[in-house]
Amino acid sequence: MTTNFPVSLDEFMAGVVRRNPGELEFHQAVFEVVQDIFVFIRDKEIYHSAQILRRLAEPDRVISFRVCWEDDGGNIRVQRGYRVQNSNAIGPYKGGLRFHRSVNQSILKFLAFEQTFKNSLTGLPMGGAKGGSDFNPKGKSEREIMRFCQSFMTELYRHIGEDTDVPAGDIGVGAREIGYMFGQYKRISNRYVGVLTGKGVDWGGSLVRTEATGYGLLYFVEEMLKYRNEHLEGKRVVISGAGNVALHAAEKAIALGAQVLTVSDSGGFLHDPVGIDSDKIKWLKACKFLGDGDLASYPTTFAGTAYYAEKRPWAIPCDIALPCATQNEISLDDARTLIANGVSLVAEGANMPTHNDAVHLFRDAKILFGPAKAANAGGVAVSGLEMSQNSQRLYWKEEQLHSLLREVMQDIHSRCLRYGLQDDGHVDYSRGANIAGFKKVADAMLAFGVV
Template sequence: MYDDLSIEHFMKGLIKRNPHETEFHQAVREVAESVIPYIIENPRYRQAGIIQRMTEPDRTIIFRVVWEDDEGNIRVNRGFRVQFNNSIGPYKGGLRFDPSVTLSVLKFLAFEQTFKNSLTGLPIGSGKGGSDFNPKGKSDQEVMRFCQSFMTELFHHIGPHTDIPAGDIGVGNREISYMFGQYKRLAHEFTGVLTGKSLEYGGSHIRSEATGYGNAYFMQEMLKHHNESMEGKVCAVSGAGNVALHCARKINALGGKVVTLSDSSGFIYDPEGINEEKLDYVTELKTVKRGRISEYADRYDCDYYPDKRPWSVDCDLAFPCATQNELDVKDAKALIKNGCMAISEGANMPTTVDAMHRLQDAGVIFGPGKAANAGGVAISGLEMSQNSMRLSWSAEEVENRLKIIMRDIHDKCVEHGRDGDRVDYVKGANIAGFIKVADAMLAYGVS
């Protein structure tokens, strides 16, 4: 069985089973390019069909979400939960509320989560969920009614030892709070079934900062391994949301200079550097005023480029922190031409496969998202631990644990991705993440 395990033959079968799911196909191909050669060298994984099993979700749940808007109109959305793999722990992964949510997007995110969660070293499996509901422009009451309806159905499929969702795009503290309250009413118990909660009822310090901080720490580890540092480096950051802003803050703290931020309308370029005062302004602009990044350019008299991404500016380091496939081959060529030496992905799959290959071939140090942005789920895992033990660690203690986790992830990538004097961080992350999950699946037998 599985005599032909070439990448193309494997992908042909996967695409046939999952038609039109282009994001999922892309995520699997990126992993398959590293993992299939390793499987061929280790026949026990091949004989057990591990890669075939690992690319099929344990289950996919799709449900209707009915809610009432402020005008009394009945609205209908679609809800999802993809429980991908629980070989090393209960399903764990975010909920995304955004019109772009499709089954393909959630399957790609849940599949990536399998490797990301494995790399953290914590006992957590992988999942992802959400809805095509758009919280933007909705009142608090409308968001509450939607979240309560969403949780009324999701309630049947999650639990502190089964599946522990978290936040993602469109799901912040407000949405988590409404869903946790509804779960508590339905279950008649207070358990840590969601992460990303407020500190007042079981949340963890620096959870909102963790993905951005972790991304900067991962870059720091890559630079250190190559006898470099963040000090004085010019940094291009995309996005202006939670991950991008906290990544920018940590870059500043580590001695770098952030010169770009972006949103869906375009990007700003501030060669003087986006310092803490300016980041405070962007935080208020995006979270309170719901404004556009172009307003920054008006306030601080810098350049604004509508309908463009920030990868054309001169920079030493790049941090794509916005969304998937925001960095393509044209952007990769621009970064290489302008002297970019390293990239650390803060978003999930923000670089196309062809662009990733182009950057690696040019010698750019490339930190893939499943390793570089694992800080968020790592702190979610620590929140689960704190909930189980009925205690709360200090912000300093949690951040120290985050630093250690990101350092350990980096070291695993080096161990499995070393190729002479260079490190293939993509290969290292994929193989290190694969081994732990695959060995657990082997131990369970055929299941």
Template sequence: MYSDLSLTHFMSGLEKRNPGEVEFHQAVYEVAESVIPFILDNPVYQKAAILQRMTEPDRSIIFKVVWEDDAGNIRLNRGYRVQFNNSIGPYKGGLRFHPSVNLSILKFLGFEQTFKNSLTTLPMGAAKGGSDFNPKGKSDREVIRFCQSFMTELSHYIGPNTDIPAGDVGVGAREISFMFGQYKRLRHEFTGALTGKALEFGGSLIRTEATGYGAAFFMEAMLQHRDDSIRGKKCVLSGSGNVALYCAEKIIQLGGKVVTLSDSSGFIYDEQGIDADKLAYLIELKTHQRGRISEYAEKYRCDYFPTQSPWNIRCDLAFPCATQNEIDKKSAHALVSNGCIAVAEGANMPTTIEAIKVLQHAKLLFAPGKAANAGGVALSGLEMTQNSVRLSWSATELEDRLATIMKDIHRQCVKYSDDGDYVNYVNGANIAGFIKVANAMLAYGV
């Protein structure tokens, strides 16, 4: 049945089984392109149909979420939990509340999570979930009612040794707190069934910063591998959420010069550089005041480009931290032309497959999200550990552990890259992530 493992044949079968799920198809193609040649050289994985099994979720749970808004109207949303693979540990992955949420996006994220969690070396399986509910513009009472209704159903499928959700887009400490309160109420237990909790009841320090810090740490590791560093480098970043803001913070601490950030309205270009004081203003503006990036341009009198992305700005390093497929083929050519030497993905799948080919052909260092943005889930894993042993580590201890994990992910990517002097981090991350999960699956039998 699985004797023909050509990329074309494999993708044809996957697309037939998962029609219309374009985000999922893209994520699987990117991995399969790297992994299939490795499998053909190691036929034990082909005989056991490991890749076919790995691309099929263990289960996809879909449920209705009924709640009441402040005007007394009954509202209906759809909830999801895609439990992808628990071969190396309990399911682990975020919950996303956004109107764009659908099964294809969650399967893509859950599949990516399989490799990302494997790379951290922590014992975590992979899952993803969420709802098409939009918390923006909702009152706290409406968000509470939605979260309680959502968790009433989700609680049947999660637990500290089964599935440990975390936050993602639209799900911060507020939403996690509301859901954890309902879980505790329903299950009559205080356990680490969610991560991203408030510090007062089992949360972890630097969880907010972890994904952004991790992307900067990974970039530093890539540069150090060729006797270079972030210090003195001109860096362009997209986004202005937690990932982008704290990636910028760590870059500044490492001596880099951050010149751009963006939101859905456009991007700022501060030629003088965003220093620690300016960044503190941005963090207050974006995370507490819900302001627009254009307000920074007005305050500091820098350039603002509405409805554009920053990839045409001359730079040394690029960090896409905003959204899916934000770097397309044209943007990739612009980065190459403008002297960029390395790209680290802070967001999930922000670079199209065609754009990745352009960057790799030009021999730019390119770190895929499953490696570069693994800091968030790594810190979630450390929160799980703290909950299990009933203690909390200091911010310094956690940052040291995070830096070590990111360096170890980099080491794995280098080990399994197969392009001679040029480190192909896509191949390295995909193969390293695959091996650990695949070997566990082989050990369990069919």
């Protein structure tokens, strides 16, 4: 049989770039996965002839729409909304909605592609999608946010459903925005169903959802260390970000005995040499940072600490680095600095926060590297559990959900081990996660035929 599959990784990527011009984030995400899959399927003709990789790198559909809304001054504003449905091979489309001025088609295609493999790794029946708008909630009034969310859902509602596509929150979309969108969906459809996750607990949401991504990240790190007969106690941890994921990751790291040295915002980073403790975490949570550089007030409350404007925390010596802010925040130079300063484990709390060349450096140096699709899957895992609770019209207790979250992260670690364990005993978690996530989706696609 003559294969239709490109003879080289470069040829495949050239095709992706040609079909998706200018979409740099999407190119990066595809390459990050395909570099490992390419080797895995090289001698597996069934995946070649069915063009599985080509099909996965082409979303099922990309929906783009205009969102018109009126601001408090009576001015008509126009934003662009999106929903990228990448694959529903193993379940309904599932993935967050992001409201941020940086949102564009490339970013959402990268996130939907990555979400497909992340959701596969959880073991739950969820496909991959992502959506959002270039609307920025910062600085907007409550009424403006409500009007925008209602207008956004007036278009989006026709493309989603509890057995079709179940969006969640992401950057700029929390319980408030989910509430406004769910209210509009209910109003339009006259149905009360689990069409969104991240809802308030009193009206269909799940306990533990807020903590899930940050806590899940530390559960995964804990499993990585356990496999090497190590533990978190006493480890120096550097974290970027000061949002939901970062602060809950810090909270859980402290609870497990680690010394958390940094958090950051878009204006710079905070360094606490003696370690951020549980009382300081409470202080950080209470501040509800709203603008760049707000962490700068921390040193006025806690002596011996410092805030470094317009810098990232990766030069602080540490054992573990947890990037929890945004994409591409660890450059090649940052990776070199981390390695020179003794880092032994890096795990991604944000989506694609590490440049590809930095990922390669970590992997080549045998640094334990937990990629986002595995390490930060706790959030979507609990979103999947919220879907189950909605389907059954019940709530699960907090202890049960914490137990299920830990179990999901342990299972993800086991799947990474299956395909990432090397002959010398080192675990290449990127390879393991990419192959494990791919195989489940690919085998389902084969079972369905050419669709």
